[in-house]
Amino acid sequence: MDRVRIKICGLMRPQDIDMVNEVCPDIAGFILASGRRRTVTPERMREMTDRLKPEIRSAAVFLDQDIRWIADLAEGGLMDIIQLHGHEGNEEIRYLRSRTDKTVIKAFRIDTAEDIRRAEDSEADLVLLDHGAGGTGQAWDWSLLTGMKRPFILAGGLDSENVQEAVRKTQPFGVDVSSGVETDGCKDREKILRFVRAVRQC
Numbered sequence: 267m268d269r270v271r272i273k274i275c276g277l278m279r280p281q282d283i284d285m286v287n288e289v290c291p292d293i294a295g296f297i298l299a300s301g302r303r304r305t306v307t308p309e310r311m312r313e314m315t316d317r318l319k320p321e322i323r324s325a326a327v328f329l330d331q332d333i334r335w336i337a338d339l340a341e342g343g344l345m346d347i348i349q350l351h352g353h354e355g356n357e358e359i360r361y362l363r364s365r366t367d368k369t370v371i372k373a374f375r376i377d378t379a380e381d382i383r384r385a386e387d388s389e390a391d392l393v394l395l396d397h398g399a400g401g402t403g404q405a406w407d408w409s410l411l412t413g414m415k416r417p418f419i420l421a422g423g424l425d426s427e428n429v430q431e432a433v434r435k436t437q438p439f440g441v442d443v444s445s446g447v448e449t450d451g452c453k454d455r456e457k458i459l460r461f462v463r464a465v466r467q468c
Contacts, residue, residue, distance in 0.1 A: 270433055271440030272465050273325065273419065274447065274458065276304035282453045283317045289462040292440065294322050298339075299329035299351060303451070304444070308344055315345070325349045325371065333358045337365035347371055349394065356389040371419065376410050386415050394442060396421040411436045426460035433468045441465060 274286055275295030286294050296311040297304045306314075308326075315324045326345040328336055330352030340348055340362070348362060349371040359370050372390035374381055376397060385393045395411065395418050411418075417439035420432055425446035433441065447457040 270438060270465050270468055271419070272462060273440055273442040274444070274453075275325070275327065275442055276444035276448075277314060277453065278304055278306055279452070280314065280317070283314050285453055285455045285458050286322060287317075287319045288455070289458055290319060290322060291462060292323060293325050293347060294318055295325045295327055295349065295442070295444070296345075297327045299327055299331065302329075308339055312344060323347055323369075327351055328354075330354070333361055337362055340366040340368045349373065350390070356387075359389045373421070379410065382410060382414060385418070392417065392419060392439065394419040394421055396442075397423070408432060408436050424461075426457065426464045429461060429464050430468055433465070 271293070272291040273293035273295055274291045277283065277286065277294055277296055296306055296314065298308060298311065299305060311326060318324060323346040325347035326339065327349045328351065336348060339345065345368065347369045350358070351373040354372065359372065362370055370390045371392045371394050372388045373394040373396055374385040376382060376395050385395060393416065419440040419442050420436055420438040421442035423446065424432060424441055424443045429441055443461055447461050448454055449457065
């Protein structure tokens with residue numbers, strides 16, 4: 267297996283950018299889905315991504331929002347990666363492909379083997395496998411991923427204490443963390459450092 271990619275999601279503050287610039291994950295994630303605790307506006311995301319190191323790709327996370335608006339933001343260069351976390355299907359992914367060349371990640375909630383099949387059938391460039399609506403910080407039954415036939419990003423309840431076990435058991439293309447590197451709802455530099463170190467030692 268190639269090295270495991272790292273995505274740190276839910277960035278909200280200027281100091282969050284300083285933290286990720288220090289450790290240089292592969293992807294920095296910003297929540298544009300409305301009504302979430304970590305939600306930022308496109309304008310706020312732009313301010314923060316302008317300060318990201320150029321080697322870090324930016325991802326914008328959406329949840330059942332107007333697909334044309336998402337394409338408009340992508341065409342305007344707001345993000346490198348579009349991450350869809352709602353009920354969007356292959357039709358919406360094809361529409362985005364007709365408008366932009368941005369990478370598309372589709373998130374799937376995994377509860378059963380049928381959910382795995384749906385993820386395998388997605389036309390997204392990458393799939394992200396989580397449990398629940400995302401951002402819950404809850405680990406889940408990774409054994410469901412046995413036999414997964416395409417590369418995926420693993421999310422859900424990861425932190426520096428369990429990420430090496432998760433990588434060994436599931437062999438993901440990448441890992442996604444948000445609440446697992448937070449203290450009292452804010453990104454924590456030491457937790458970020460420990461998480462990234464743990465992944466890179468895998």
